[in-house]
Amino acid sequence: MNRAAIAIIAAVGLVMSSLIVFETMFGARDDAGCLPTPQLAAAHSGQAGPGARLRLIQANLKISEPTHHFASDLANIVGRDPDFVTLNEVNSRSDGQLTRPGYGMWRAPVSFDGRRSPARETAVLWRADRWTPAARGFIRLTRPVRGHYERLDSRYATWVTLRSASGTQVSVVSAHTMVNPRRDHDTLRKHEDAAGFKNLAWLAQQLQKSGPVLVAGDLNTYYPHNGGPGDEWWGPLPAMTPVGMIPTYRALGKPAAGWATYDRGGTFDWIFYQTGALVPLRQNTFGLYSDHRGVQADFSAARTADAEPSAHANRAAAPALSHPSVAGFDAEQLHNAAAIIAAGQQLGVPLKAKAIALMTAIGESGLRVLDHGDTAGPDSRGLFQQRAGGAWGSLADRMDPRTSSLNFYKALLQVPGWTSLPPTIAAHRTQHNADPSYYTPYWSHALRLLSALTGSSTVQALLADGATASCDTVLAAAHGLGSVTWPVPANLAGTDEHNFGHRGSLWSSFHTGTDFAVPCGTPVYAATSGTVILDHTQAWAGPNLVKIQSAGPGTLTTWYAHMESESVINGQAVTVGQQIGRAGAEGNATGCHLHFEVHPHGGTIYQDPTDPSAWLAHEIRMQ
Known part of the structure; x- marks a missing residue:
């Protein structure tokens, strides 16, 4: 028996009522030996069906927050009409303080380990007129x-x-995980944190047998850091995604109010949803008296065969979003197309790559998330019919529109000369279809979708030249960018500290770049066009050192160090002004900033550095 099973049995065993509802939940099976997974009900109408809005709010209400601030924060939360609320740091609050008119509440009872037990610091609230508890535990x-x-x-x-x-x-899960061991470099704590997330994933997997699952909480892990190469292997993503639990940030991107959910910076508050059962519609954050912001996310139910008979029994639902009408495509297909385009925007790929991805998905699945393959590939799944094993990831990855799209783009960008290949050949060399010309009929449809969903007239240039031009060149010209631009937002160019060549205890020889004293999370842009080289071997620079080589070895190369996250992949072609990451304080850094270097001949750190401040001033002035 694994530790998660022992822990949950120990917990519910001490509270007999919890043990009873645990057995109730997992007790009844159908004739096939499987627990039925009923369709999600429309929370506001009591009727089942796609498009029903479910709202969940996650909030960490600081344990030391004054009582009147706590009451105000909780009133703010329930005033937003959530179906479910997950709370953290509430073990100093009485049950009465957590109870609000119209809402039910549950957390571990006092009898488990005392009123202030750590088990009582997480709680779940729900709209009592829409939902009644069927099972509960900790x-x-x-x-x-x-x-x-x-x-x-x-x-x-x-x-x-x-x-x-x-x-x-x-099922709704409220979690508050241990303080991140990232800074204290304690290997034992990292392994314990990893085990904790595996326990959380195990719980989610058990609850999935009874229907859709939502997991939310302060996970003490900054979202953009997690899941990178060698970065925070002990975090939530490596544990949760294999069981089909996907963060809303991955599906919907950056909230309108920004990434930070904690007053000191960092996206620590997460909401995970069960892919294939729920579809995220929108998310936002809002201010509280607490030192954490509230995180609000809306979901709809995924379609099922009972809701809409179809040959594609388990395809993903179209959420209630406003998409332009495109002849020949329904709302579900448009939603999946938008997910493909959004993934491309996340990576900063050229428009041609987005069109190729759309073309491939149309040809492979009809833009539907398929849970079956064909004779040639019985293990193929998802929008791109990606096969098991290799670069396409887990089953959950292949069934998730955004993740499968990101993996497609990463494979496409590794195809030599893909930008000059006919689209169907580029797709064939990415996915290896038996017929290299198979995708040709779908190219015009992909361009129609790209044009309608992005609203970009640049796609017309793509049509005119047979899709062999680099559309990002047109986009760069349209935005007034020359061949060189500032690596940070232009209004922050004045933060340049002009400290190239400085010497001192911070450097082994001298300072080979200049520092832009911008806050953590500030967008970092490619100062020049070229090909991305990711270098994870330079400890001083942190784990996200990006180099952009203009025209191959021995040519102009710009460096970007100490970033908290990178949004490009190795070998990716980028254009001047394209976002490549966010400023941070990684590696040998005493605070948030961007370290920027210029190497005219592509040399190593001390071979050919030039003064970046003077170089930028000259190049931008000459444009």
Whole structure:
């Protein structure tokens, strides 16, 4: 028996009512030996069906927050009409303080380990007129590890399975994980944190047997850092995505109010949804008296065969979003097309790459998330019919529109000379179709979709020249960019500290670049066009050192160091002014900033550095 099972049995075993509802939840099976997964009910109408809005709000309400601020924050939260609320740091609050008119609430009982037990610091609230609890419980995620954070490392998750008036169920999990071990370099704590997320994933996987699952909480992990090469392997993504739990940030991107959910910076508050069962519609953050912002996300139910008979029994639902009408495509297909385009924007790929991705998905799946393959590829799945193993990731990855799109783009960009190939050949060399010309009939449809969904007239240039031109060149010209631009937003160009050549204890020889004293999270742009080289071997620069080589080895190369995240991949072609990451304080850094270097001949760090401040001033002035 694994540790997660032991932990949950220990928890519910001490509280008999929890044990009973746990058995109720997992007790009844159908004749096939499988638990039925009922369709999600429309939360506001009591009727099942796609398009029903479900709203979840996650909030960490600081344990030391004054009572009147706590009451105001909770009133702010429930005033936004959520179906579900997940709360953290509430073990100092009484049950009465957590209860609000019209809402039910559950957390571990006092009898488990005292009123201020760590098990009681997570809670779930729900609209009592829409939902009634069918099962509930809690699970220990991590145990204390000797050291500085020992008293803070005992963490739990609280869960409630809720049933609508029509009998359908949704499970909601509130989690607050241990303080991130990233800064203290404690290997034992990293392994404990990883085990905690595996326990959380195990719980989500068990709850999925009864219907859709939502997991939310302060996970003490900054979202843009997580999942990178060698970066925070102990975090939530490596554990949660294999069981089909995807963060809303991955599906919807940056919230309108920005990435930070914590007053000191960092996206620590997450919402995970079960892909294939729920479709994220929109998300936002809002201010609270607490030191964390509230995170709000709306979802609709995924379509099922019962809701809409179709040959594609488990295809993803079209959410209630406003998309332009495109002849020959329904709302579901338009939603999936938008996901493909959004993934391309995330990576900053050229328009031609987005069109090729759309063309491929139309040809492979008809822009539907298929849960079956064909005779040639029985293990093919998803929008791109990507096969098991290799570069396409797990089943959850292949069934997730954004993740499968990102993996397609990454493979496409590795195809030599893809920009000059006919689109169908570029797609064939990416996915290896039996017929290299198979995708040709779908090219014009892809261009229509790209034009309609992006609103970009530049796609017309793509049509005119047979899709062999670099459309980003046209885009750069349209935005008034020359061959060189500032690596930070132009209004922050004055933050340049002009410290090239400085010497001191911070540098082994001398400072080979200049520093832009911008806040963490500030967008970083390609100062020049070229090909991306990711260098993860330079500890001083942090894990996200990006180099842009203008025209091959021995040519002008610009460097971007200390970034908190990178948004490009190795070998990617980028154009001047394209975002490549966000400023940070990684590596040998004393605070947030961008370290920018210029190497005219592509040399190593001390071979040919030139003064970036003077170089930028000259190049931009000459344009």
